[in-house]
Amino acid sequence: MEFSSRIDLDRRSGGRWAALNPLTWLGELSETRYWMYLLLLPSAAMLVAVVLYPTLYGFDLSFRQYRLTRPDLGTGYVGLMHYKRILTDAVFWLSLYNTMIWVTLSIVLEFLLGLLAALALHRNLPGTRVFAVMILLPFFLPNVVAGHMWSLMLDSRMGVINDVLVNIGLLDSYKAWFVSPVTAMGTAIIVEAWHSFPFFTLLILAGLKGIPQDLYKAAQIDGASGFSQLRLITLPMLKTVIAAAVILRVIGLVNSPDLLLILTGGGPGRSTQVLSLYAFQTAYRDFNFGYGGALAVVMFLILMIFAWAYIRISKVNRD
Structure with missing residues (x-):
């Protein structure tokens, strides 16, 4: 009796650990339409880091006072x-x-x-x-x-x-x-x-x-x-x-x-x-x-x- 109850406990514990297993989670996700977004995520992150962020930073820099030879002017926004x-x-x-x-x-x-x-x-x-x-x-x-x-x-x-x-x-x-x-x-x-x-x-x-x-x-x-x-x-x-x-x-x-x-x-x-x-x-x-x-x-x-x-x-x- 004690042996059978221990087996049931191990099965329930194994089911909970399987649900928390990243490989199991990825396997279930691969069957849905969200899988393609996950695959595109590294490329999108690289695009943002290498292209989008420097471009936006350059636009932001053009509206700032940023002269290394005049630190007294600060780096605040100067508009147009x-x-x-x-x-x-x-x-x-x-x-x-x-x-x-x-x-x-x-x-x-x-x-x-x-x-x-x-x-x-x-x-x-x-x-x-x-x-x-x-x-x-x-x-x-x-x-x-x-x-x-x-x-x-x-x-x-x-x-x-x-x-x-x-x-x-x-x-x-x-x-x-x-x-x-x-x-x-x-x-x-x-x-x-x-x-x-x-x-x-x-x-x-x-x-x-x-x-x-x-x-x-x-x-x-x-x-x-x-x-x-x-x-x-x-x-x-x-x-x-x-x-x-x-x-x-x-x-x-x-x-x-x-x-x-x-x-x-x-x-x-x-x-x-x-x-x-x-x-x-x-x-x-x-x-x-x-x-x-x-x-x-x-x-x-x-x-x-x-x-x-x-x-x-x-x-x-x-x-």
Whole structure:
């Protein structure tokens, strides 16, 4: 009698412990519709910690007085003071203009070089694989490495590019490319295009692989030239890929001041001063994090407006 009662007690205790067992609880939860939310919870937490919180903190910082060189001013809220200052800041408007020049010319040059390289690689001619590796090499280099490498190659005293141009007669003497306001921006754009055009090459090449070859065969039968096939078939079929690549590169160019920081530092004068470099120098050279945060927020809004407008114009969302 005592033995049987002990067995019943153990069964009841085992049932209670099973209900409290985390594995049992998870097993029961996996049979409900709440299981997917539990699986998404780690990713959502990472997204909040890595993306949402820093973004909101940056917006909050733009409304504060936060100058490490003036601790007497405190860190309180100042409302729209920084944004009002932006409206009358001549350096901001010059940086905005330089950013438009920097982004537009870089994107055009990168797209043209990327398109030519992708079309060449798509033909699968002998030596294509070696050529593909050579094209991708610049993209593998960090911006810091590429910037210092080109800075040495374009050096006005011992740069190899100056030496070649002088020897072939294109220059009379060595030229300081990043000292003159006339050549500084153009030279930096060429360096940026050399470094980043493989990004367009990869995306366009992937898009070319998805175009049906029957379209080109039909066009050849109708007597369409190679340029007509490019204009009427290739580019329209690559519209989605090109739009995505342009948006990503614009975001990258606007947000990355490292190459210009290495090559020119925003000079000479302010001829190569762009918004990202101005925000970076305001925050980490002048230690004015409040105003630097406001500049970053303005850049964020400009990029959001650009992305929305470009998608609407290209009608990608209707395809």
